[in-house]
Amino acid sequence: MAKRPMRMCIGCRRRADKNALMRLVCIDGEMMLDANFTLGGRGAYVHKKEGCIAQSMNAKKLEGALRLSRGTVKKGDLRDLHARIFEKIAVEIDRDGVATSMKDKRRRIKFL
Numbered sequence: 001m002a003k004r005p006m007r008m009c010i011g012c013r014r015r016a017d018k019n020a021l022m023r024l025v026c027i028d029g030e031m032m033l034d035a036n037f038t039l040g041g042r043g044a045y046v047h048k049k050e051g052c053i054a055q056s057m058n059a060k061k062l063e064g065a066l067r068l069s070r071g072t073v074k075k076g077d078l079r080d081l082h083a084r085i086f087e088k089i090a091v092e093i094d095r096d097g098v099a100t101s102m103k104d105k106r107r108r109i110k111f112l
Contacts, residue, residue: 004017010056010061010062012051014047016045018037021045021046022034023035023039023045024044024045025039026062026066031080033085053082053085
């Protein structure tokens, strides 16, 4: 059996399967969510949990994880990125704090 790629969440610093995390990248000074893991460059990973997302929205953490120079990530960029993350995955926060897309929610309802 092949090993599954593991990555560390920059929010909680726990290791998890790469596919269980979201990838953040900085391309030409713009922070973005790499939902399909296809964008080039260094990436930072974060769990799809409200707490991890909130903790990862820290300029120093992102600059360190992405190996960017100090001051590259602006507070306005972080606010925009935070909004885009929640917008992109169409989040509904479950009682346990796990972000679930509407697609997953519908699938779960069908099987119950």
